[in-house]
Amino acid sequence: MATNQEDVKLLGATVSPFVCRVKIALKLKEIEYKYVEQKLGNKSEELIKYNPVYKKVPVFIHNDKPISESLVILEYIDEIWKQNPILPNDSYQRSQARFWSKFIDDKIVGASFKTVFTIDEKEREKHIEEATEALHILENEVKGKYFGGEEINFVDITAVFIAYWIPLVYDITNLKLFSEEKYPKLYNWSQEFLNHPIVKESLPPRVPLVAFFKARYEGFLAASK
Amino acid sequence: MATNQEDVKLLGATVSPFVCRVKIALKLKEIEYKYVEQKLGNKSEELIKYNPVYKKVPVFIHNDKPISESLVILEYIDEIWKQNPILPNDSYQRSQARFWSKFIDDKIVGASFKTVFTIDEKEREKHIEEATEALHILENEVKGKYFGGEEINFVDITAVFIAYWIPLVYDITNLKLFSEEKYPKLYNWSQEFLNHPIVKESLPPRVPLVAFFKARYEGFLAASK
Incomplete structure (x- = not known):
């Protein structure tokens, strides 16, 4: 369970369905996190640093380690925080x-x-x-x-x-x-x-x-x- | 470990890189399986039955339950057969x-x-x-x-x-x-x-x-x- 709020961060954009997926997963797991809204069309240094390949949201950052691609992020969240599973057990x-x-x-x-x-x-x-x-x-x-x-x-x-x-x-x-x-x-x-x-x-x-x-x-x- | 060869089946096509991925994974895990080559452009009843959505190879069939999409198949194989892991542990x-x-x-x-x-x-x-x-x-x-x-x-x-x-x-x-x-x-x-x-x-x-x-x-x- 994330105890330090600083450890979990999401770079997002309100209008993105892919970001919304990650938000739902985090809420389902009751994970506190810092949300940083990105301006579309104006890539922040943080976004470029943490997602150099696509420079797109969502980027999920756990203990300074970034993950991109919403479905990859969901798999990671589900592996790290076991409560309220997202993927079936079987x-x-x-x-x-x-x-x-x-x-x-x-x-x-x-x-x-x-x-x-x-x-x-x-x-x-x-x-x-x-x-x-x-x-x-x-x-x-x-x-x-x-x-x-x-x-x-x-x-x-x-x-x-x-x-x-x-x-x-x-x-x-x-x-x-x-x-x-x-x-x-x-x-x-x-x-x-x-x-x-x-x-x-x-x-x-x-x-x-x-x-x-x-x-x-x-x-x-x-x-x- | 699959003991009964009949339980594990792969519908494939020799020319497909996606099928080759599954073959490498199965060989790495030392799983015996029945391979059924599919004729391209002439979809077999088996292919249509087991992959009704895409009607494409590879289809991996374990105990009569089919899985499509090569990366999804690799994840499954890695979960079921633990030897020689494909995905990292971390x-x-x-x-x-x-x-x-x-x-x-x-x-x-x-x-x-x-x-x-x-x-x-x-x-x-x-x-x-x-x-x-x-x-x-x-x-x-x-x-x-x-x-x-x-x-x-x-x-x-x-x-x-x-x-x-x-x-x-x-x-x-x-x-x-x-x-x-x-x-x-x-x-x-x-x-x-x-x-x-x-x-x-x-x-x-x-x-x-x-x-x-x-x-x-x-x-x-x-x-x-």
Whole structure:
């Protein structure tokens, strides 16, 4: 258990779903930590020092040793602090949790972002199709209350992107990528998940989040003209 | 330890670097297994049954329970069979091994393939630049005999792609993406690694591998005309 608050630090950005994953994990484990918000587009010396390869958030720093990549950070946190496990105990179940988290990152995150940030209409249609197909595959994987069963786990935390960030696509472009009608089980999961007290406290406020992405989208459109 | 050979099965394809990773891990652990070669472009019922999401090799099947994604398989194998560990024992070192393996997959594998299978010359230049930059970053990470120190580990096994598959780019397109002059440390590592007895026994023979990718490349060029 971290007793010295100075030992645990997170370099983050409020708008990032990847940072939010780490926040949820730390709250779940009841780890106190120092949070340092990074300015986007203006890389701090600390960020460059601790994540020289990508210069991106999140960076998790434990006793001055930095770790990047949100899923790698979650694995580390789960190994170091044993309370309220994130990964299942059984090795096969762990492999499946890793598989589905990777699936969300590889097949859903990128395609969903691109349904907003793509100019070419044909290309955009392709990304909509990709994201839709991947969400359908995941829909069939919802079996219990959470992906983790009765408790949230690695896949639930990864999927915060689906529950909270994908609905923003509608606010920005009017495209209903994620809806109750299309994905009833995934939608129910998202409602349960977003109402989990730990998750609720870890989410960035919605209004400024929408404003941030709307501004990004408008900037993107202006630059593409 | 797997005592019954029937319990451990690998669906693979000789030409796949991802399958080769699993083969190296299984040989390192001295696990006996049944290997079933898959015909590319002609998905077997077994492949579709055991990897319905991607329908791709490798699929590792342990007591009828399938796992896909080579790095997920390596983690599983390392958890189930403790002898000759693949991941470091220390959690921070484990996180770094995971980070660099993910780096290889995200930044080197795709870009390297695309230096061959891209028609547009500008696009191709971009992929060459990406792969070159990523290899330079990795060059600075070579510190001991192997990435794992005195023994091969998770990163070395992931990087079999660099040691054995990237040099094929030269055979196919005459582009020297990976050379001793440009990456002396990475090149020395590759020679040590390829001469490791476990690795040596796990690699597919080079001549048919070159022939396979040459034929693919010619097919690709013909289809792009």
